Amino acid sequence: MIKKTFYFGNPVYLSLKNAQLVIKLPEIVKNNTLPEGFKQTSEVTKPIEDIGVVVLDNKQITVTSGVLETLLENNCAIITCDSKSMPVGLMLPLYGNTTQNERFRQQLDASLPLTKQLWQQTIRAKIENQAVVLSECAGEEIKCMKVWAADVKSGDLDNLEARAAAYYWKNLFKIEGFTRDREGIPPNNLLNYGYAILRAVVARGLVISGLLPTLGIHHHNRYNAYCLADDIMEPYRPYVDRLVYGMVKKGLNYTELTKELKAQLLTIPTLETNISGKRSPLMVAVGQTTASLYKCFSGELRRIFYPEM
Structure with a gap:
């Protein structure tokens, strides 16, 4: 089952009850003139096991420690945003x-040739996915992109x-x-936000597959925790690009x-992808990608499974 993404952009109280996320509005909680029965019926509950990503985008959101603990126990990625509503933290x-x-040891022992x-x-x-987006969206010549991908x-x-x-x-x-x-004119703002969501989904997939999100196969910035x-998110970026292009269009x-x-x-x-010849939501495809990456580290495979656009 595809996990759900929850976005909270207004003041809200988030608590835990019977493995359910309880969502309360502060104006109702603080209003002493309202009957207790009405307050209880105004609560919204959601099964935490169904949640994959939570985005917290308001400085007046209150979250209990129990909620954070249970979300993380259920392999949920929690994103916090800054005053400009841009993702700034990932738990x-x-x-x-x-x-x-x-799995950590196998990842750490991966050879340089691998x-x-x-x-x-x-x-x-x-590059192959970028070529498809460029052809479909802008109708541009992509022969050079195909050559670069093959080379x-x-x-x-x-x-x-x-170059590509x-x-x-x-x-x-x-x-x-x-x-x-990153600091450029719009629609860079849309791309930045989309990539941050994608990054969280990929980091979550890596953790579920038992891998260290910090130790890259190419990126090695000492200040980058992911x-x-x-x-691993690189071949998935064109899915964000295509979505943003459609919004601009x-x-x-x-x-x-x-x-x-x-x-x-x-x-x-939830964007539709095609991976290993089957259609899958992006979050599910990421799980297949990260699982195949682990198998490459363990010696079971020699190829990562990536989606094809």
Whole structure:
């Protein structure tokens, strides 16, 4: 079953009762003139086992320790946002797999040739998916993208990822002054938010598969706690790009990240993908990808399973 994404953008009380997430509005809780029976009927409860991602986007949200504990025990990713409503923090369970210690050791012992081959597969899949998005959305020529994808060598020593990215972003959003930059003009704000949601989904998948999200196969920034998540999410980024392109194409006002825009971006875990010849929601596909990555570290496989657009 696909896990649900919960977004809280208003003041709210979140507590735990009988393994259920209890959602209360503070204006009702604090109103002493209301009868107790009405207060209880105004509560909303949701099974915590059905939740995969929780986004907390308001400074007046109150969350009990019991809620956090139970969410993490159920392998939920918890995202906190800053004053600009951009994801700024990510909380994941420490123990996501029963054989975690063994899996950590296999990941740590991965050889350099193996990690280079895995990065080659990752970048090849990313460029191929970018080519599909560029063709479908912008109707651009993608022959060069196909060539670059086929020419990616072990470890991507020729940095074809950067070459493909330059061509891709130049031709996807034909908006005056647009370049793909975290601090750049819109729709960079939509891309940033979408990638943050995607990153949380991938990090969650890695933890469930018993892997260290910190230890990347390519990214090794000493200040980045999610290097492996940043590696593995690369072929999934085009799904976010296609979603954002559709939002821009509709003529929506995307200069500010409104709740309506965020609602569309929060559908990312449920976007349809095609992986191993079958259609799956993105969150399920990520689980297949991270499980196959572990099998590559353990020697059971030599190829990561990535979605094809």
